[in-house]
Amino acid sequence: EVQLVESGGGLVQPGGSRRLSCAASGFTFSRHWMTWVRQAPGKGLEWVASINQDGAEIFYVDSVKGRFTISRDSAYNSLFLEMNSLRAEDTGVYYCARVLAVHVPVEGGVMAAQSFDSWGQGTLVTVSS
Amino acid sequence: DIQMTQSPSSLSASVSDRVTISCRASQIISPFLNWYQQKAGKPPKLLIYATFNLQSGVPSRFSGSVSGANFTLTISSLHPDDSGTYFCQQTYNTPLTFGGGTKVDIK
Numbered sequence: 001e002v003q004l005v006e007s008g009g010g011l012v013q014p015g016g017s018r019r020l021s022c023a024a025s026g027f028t029f030s031r032h033w034m035t036w037v038r039q040a041p042g043k044g045l046e047w048v049a050s051i052n053q054d055g056a057e058i059f060y061v062d063s064v065k066g067r068f069t070i071s072r073d074s075a076y077n078s079l080f081l082e083m084n085s086l087r088a089e090d091t092g093v094y095y096c097a098r099v100l101a102v103h104v105p106v107e108g109g110v111m112a113a114q115s116f117d118s119w120g121q122g123t124l125v126t127v128s129s
Numbered sequence: 130d131i132q133m134t135q136s137p138s139s140l141s142a143s144v145s146d147r148v149t150i151s152c153r154a155s156q157i158i159s160p161f162l163n164w165y166q167q168k169a170g171k172p173p174k175l176l177i178y179a180t181f182n183l184q185s186g187v188p189s190r191f192s193g194s195v196s197g198a199n200f201t202l203t204i205s206s207l208h209p210d211d212s213g214t215y216f217c218q219q220t221y222n223t224p225l226t227f228g229g230g231t232k233v234d235i236k
Binding site: 095104 | 161165167174178179182218220223224230
């Protein structure tokens, strides 16, 4: 059974830092892209960052570029999100998720279509003084 | 950035009703569109990936379709357990973006 367990959330002051962790089990961690998604209280979902299998490809939403760093350690089946210069608008539940990639036909060939097929329960980060 | 516009923002329907939720992308993104269901206090659950494909374990009353940049999630016969909020998501390019959500209530 796939399991993703986030930890590291809590109350942090504006301008502060926090490191989130996600412990993965039940699947071959090194074979999957992984991602972080957040949800502000009472709001919708916002993709934050994704990382490929060996960490060579990383993408961020613009609002966290230069402040957040996604990383992974396949030796420990763990995903991380280092968050610096935190702002009130970073408050929310942070989910880690496994990426499912399936090849689909498109004009001219095939491409990998990504979706997030397994999610952790989330960890709450509150940025407030 | 690709904008995803979901409609309606909420709906109330009776058990056994046919329910449709729409998601319009700001450009052509097919087939890179996914649907998720989220219940209060829980993480999202993948229902449909790559526009049409039913995720393993998801009931067959859920289906996805597309016409141009307009995507539809259909629940053929609403069950009591189908209450929750539904989100579409495009994975055509980064930043990956979600629709605003559709809250489904059971009358």
